[in-house]
Amino acid sequence: MGKLAVLDLDELGQGGFRVVLEIGAEGSLPEIKITGQLPPADDLLEDYGNWQSTYRSMRYQLRAIKPKSITIDLQADETREKCRDLADELGSRLNRWLKSESFVSIREELLGKVSASERVRLLIRTDNLRLRQLPWHRWDLLERYPQAEIALSAPEYKYPPELRKTRGKNKVKILAILGDSQGIEVEKDKQLLASLPNAKIVFLEQPQRQQLGDRLWEQAWDILFFAGHSETEGEGEKGRIYINSTDSLTIEELAEALKKALASGLQLAIFNSCDGLGLAQQLEHLHIPNAIIMREPVQDKIAQVFLKYFLEAFAGAKGRHPLPLDLAVREARKRLQSLENEFPCASWLPVICQNPAVAPPTWQQLRGSDRPKFFPAAIASIAVAFLAIALRQLGAFQAWELQAYDLLMRQRPQEGADPRLLIVEATQEDVNQHGSPLPDAVLAQVIEKLEAQQARVIGLNIFRDRSMPRDSSELTPHFQNSDRLIAVCSGKVGDYANKSGVAPPSGLPEERLGFSDVVVDPDGVIRRHLLFMTLDRKDPCSATDHSLSMRLALHYLAKYQIEPETIPPKDVRLGSVVFRDMDANPGGYRGLDDRGIQVMLNYRASKNIARQVGLAEVLAGEVNPDWVKDRIVLIGLTAPIYTDYHSTPYSAGEWPYQKMPRLLVQAEMTSQIISAVLDGRPLLWVWSEWGEFVWIWVWSAAGGLLAWRCRRIVFAIFATGAATGFLYGLCWVILIQGGWVPLVPSALALVVTSGTVVVYNVFEERKYVYWQ
DSSP: OOEEEEEEEEEOTTSOEEEEEEEEETTSOOSEEEEEEEOOOHHHHHHHHHHHHHHHHTHHHHHSOOOSSOOOOHHHHHHHHHHHHHHHHHHHHHHHHTTOGGGHHHHHHHHHHSOTTSOEEEEEEOOOHHHHHSOGGGOGGGGGOTTEEEEEEOSSOOOOTTOOOOOSOOSEEEEEEEOOOTTSOHHHHHHHHHTOTTEEEEEEESOOHHHHHHHHHHSOOSEEEEESEEEEETTTTEEEEEOSSSOEEETGGGHHHHHHHHHTTOOEEEEESSOOHHHHHHHHHTTOSEEEEESSOOOHHHHHHHHHHHHHHHHTGGGOOOOOHHHHHHHHHHHGGGGTTTSTTGGGSEEEEEOTTSOOOOHHHHHTOOSSOHHHHHHHHHHHHHHHHHHHHTTTTHHHHHHHHHHHHHTSOOOOOOTTEEEEEEOHHHHHHHOSSOOHHHHHHHHHHHHHTTOSEEEEOSOOOOOOOTTSOTTHHHHHHOSSEEEEEBOOOTTOGGGSOBOOOTTOOGGGEEEOOOOOOTTSBOOEEEEEOOOOTTSTTTTOOBBHHHHHHHHHHGGGTOOEEEETTTEEEETTEEEOOOOSSOTTOOSOOOOSEEEEOOOOOSSSSSEEEEHHHHHTTOSOHHHHTTOEEEEEEOOTTSOOEEBOTTGGGSSSOOOEEHHHHHHHHHHHHHIIIIIOOOOOBOOOHHHHHHHHHHHHHHHHHHHHHOOSHHHHHHHHHHHHHHHHHHHHHHHHTTBOOOOHHHHHHHHHHHHHHHHHHHHHHHTTOOOO
16 A cells, blocks of 8 residues: 555635645554645635636637638637646746745655655645645646645545445446536447446436435445536535436435445545536535546536546556556546647646545455455465475475474473483593493493492493303393393494494393484484384394383383383384374475384473483492482493484584484483373374475465555565564474474465565556556
């Protein structure tokens, strides 16, 4: 929408005029309001009187029937020339008056607040009848604004009562009154109206007063049209139309019928007849949204040509794009200049009168469809959503989606450490003291102390695959006899020589063995949790299909009589919780290696996953027994000389970039299982592909809807930004509940659709620009 500028002019006691300028967006409260003054206009009004007298003296000459013989009417030519000269003088005096020193601030404010490219509706609001007669369209300021037309307005106005908006009717309803046609050809007006596209027209030819009133009462109309004879009586306060050869009416005599028509949706009255300022005055008292009249007596040809030009511009005849009402009047008025060689000041005659409370309609709006229509926005939303979904299916957004997922993970509220776990870490100091690898005797001592303190299960996340005599290792009895100790192995990865797998300690039962393998995303980040996998028989770790975290969790949960249950094809139930295996395209992933049984790893939002103690503390007996009793204890290396560190969603949120030891990753995985089963902590889930498709389209449609509703670009940008922020917040809330829903493709669809509709709206608006 464009801007609305209103000039209020009130006569002062000393003869000048108080001026108030208000400027704001169409449909909004004024953004600025300043005051100024204009000096007395006696000379200007006198010049107008002289011009008016000369113009009116031509009326009969212009309508006279030319004699059959060829003669030259020198008096008529002289009158025309005099009329043009007086018109030029009047226009010059008007502009000098509007450049008065006391009015400069008003002029500069208008120039400063309204750019030349903006569409602006400029209203002259006054009840001074002589000021309303002035040719305001000759104000040189308008040359700067190709999308502006001056209109008259009454000082007192309000929104038309109970203005009804009809949707989807698809036809503009016009009541056309063809009044007394003596000496004029209203048949041409009828032909022009009948040729209108998308219009339903009812013609009343020389109707009786009751017939006219009944039509206004009984049906809803968008436009009221009158062609015939009319005049302004007295001091210009009352207009009269001649509806047939014997009857005439004032607007007051039709007031109740017109009020009913306004309540039913009447938007525009066109009086293509003479001397209509009195008609306009009375119509404004009824708060009609828009009226088009002729300020002076009008020659028949001018009335017909104006109507033709106006309808072509307003209704979009001849395949052109329709203009808004005020710009259509501007164009038609300017085109009348081509007749001024024969009919001086023809372009002065059309005047538009408007209610400031109602924006002028377009032809589409009168048809019941606002411009811009939502149909283009709907098409844009579908097209953009389809494109976003297609690109997502091809993996174009995978990296962005995973980064967005990491960001949301880092912003979750803190949960606190898992009290059921204890981590025993071998630090760099421990390695320096005991050597690398850590001696079996040292590990045996640690295990003995932990068993003595009644740890429920102990996970040794240190490989022990060396071949050695049965009695030479202090660890061997623990591996063979302890029902609390879980050891690890590692599977072979492809043909990589340095990833050929690590065998488990010899003689270890399968139920006390778990693999330590993790699945790493292409960007090096661990986001998934591998629960089970079946390896080739030749693989060093083929003795087990359970992960270390699953083994530890199952031993811990055995106290609660919770055993795993397989749900075909690849899901697993523990208690009331189902661990659903990921397919190849879950969430933001595409073409995932989905071997084994995998779930998303729901990292615990805590600075530390569990209490951590050092190896030396355990050996020295400095660990509180309550920290160990009935706990899952994980033993492993965190010394930085080992390369077993991994990136997690939390790594990028720390400075410097921090990786997590595999020992802590195993703790995260173990905590995820027991927290889900015992605490109801949610596992991460994703929607089906169709569910995600609908989600993306909904946000694409939201972008189109916002841009369609917010006609101003700045509002559309703000609304789109707010909607994107809301989308982000909603995805964050859903993630806290365990759901990973599409953020990146939805946000892109929202922004791109909104931008597309905004560009479309701007393009449509530019079609309305009138190039002088």
